Amino acid sequence: MSEPDVVVLRQKLHGQDGSDYAEVLRDRLPDREIGHPDTPAEQREQLRTARVATGFELDREAIAAAENLELFAGVYAGTGHLDLEAFEDHGVAVTNASGVHGPNIAEYVIGSLIAHARQFPTAWDNADRGVWQAQPVLELHGSTVAIVGLGAIGTAIAERLDAFGVDTVGVRYTPEKGGPTDEVYGFEDVHTAVAAADHLVLACPLTETTAELVDDELLTTMPTHGILVNIARGKVVETDALLESLQHGEIRAAALDVTDPEPLPSDHPLWDLDNVTITPHNAGNTPNYFDRCADLLIENLDRLDAGADLTNQVV
Known part of the structure; x- marks a missing residue:
């Protein structure tokens, strides 16, 4: 194999092998050499000359050894796990x-x-027991x-809710920018936003501002018929406060794709609640x-060749 233009790193992504990603790129970029190393030694060799690497992460040592690297294309929306300073130091x-x-x-x-809303979890449980109720x-x-967080995911949620005849209010750091929701508030007005809503969806990053944002006070602000959906991070919600709220019927239900702690221990009382659905941090899973x-x-890649600004650039 000749020296690759793009190296797909040896990392499994959302339960899928990186070789699948390499095949997609080879099909769509027949004029470029796409590398996917089988061994750590092969990866080091391919990174030594590659212009672009794509995957979950790259450590400082590997960045320093990748002398020709111009772009690291992360495959996650978040970058908190990356040593961004190391990339910047090496001009990547x-x-x-x-x-x-x-x-x-x-x-x-x-x-x-x-x-x-339609009580499907209870209906499924009744079906298992042969109960007509x-x-x-x-x-x-x-x-x-x-909707707390109006990035790409929050925007997609708001657009789809509109088709169901649902009004939306959004919470973001810069409310002056507006957004896809009918109204937009800053985090200092999160209680106002939640008080104006029936249900609450968390689609924000975990920051100092959002850590345990959903505490007993905010759960009290939610109506008793309210449904909480968390696809952000587990630590955005104060778990003990949520558990107590659900146990006492202070909100209707919760759908949790993320939890704190995570993974959620098998003996955690959240598992035992009829008004909670829990999935193992896989809402982002998709065959696409x-x-x-x-x-x-x-x-x-086209922008890099043209010397233009890159889409989704963080460094």
Whole structure:
């Protein structure tokens, strides 16, 4: 194999092997050499000459040895796990995969809201036991959903809720920018936003501002028929406060793709609640993941060749 233009790192991504991503890139970039090393030694050799690397992470030592590297194309939206200073020190641009999760995570949120509004978890449990019993339900139509975080994922959620006749209010750091929701508030007004809503969706990064944002006070602000959906990070929610709120019927239900702690221990009391659905941090899972990552990478390869600004550049 000749020296690769792009190296797909030896990392498994969302339960899928990096070789699958390499095949997608080879199909779509037939004029470029796409490398996917089998061994650590091969990876070091390919990185020594490659112009672009893509994957989950690259440590400081590997960055220093990658003498020709111009771009690291991250395959996650978050970059908190990366040594951004090391990339900057070695003149390597970094892009993230913001936007690739919009459709799939938005579908998770819509499905969760509908499931708990229509009491599907209880219906499924009754079906397992052969119990014919109706449950009181809600309609999403005509309700209001507060979305904390109006990035690519929050935007995708708001767009899809609109099709269900749902009003939306958003919370973001810079409310003056507006957003896809009917109203936009800053974090200092999060209680105002939540008080104006029926349900609450968390789609924000974990920061000093958002850590334990959903505490007993904010849960008290939510209406008793409110549904909480967390696809952000577990630590955005104060777990003990949420548990108590759910146990005492202070909110209707919660759908949690992320928890604190994570993984959630098998003996944690959240597992025992009928009004909670828990998934193992896989709302972002989709068979289209690598295709969407490839869309971004292909666009940025063209931009890199043209000396233009890169999409989703963080360094």
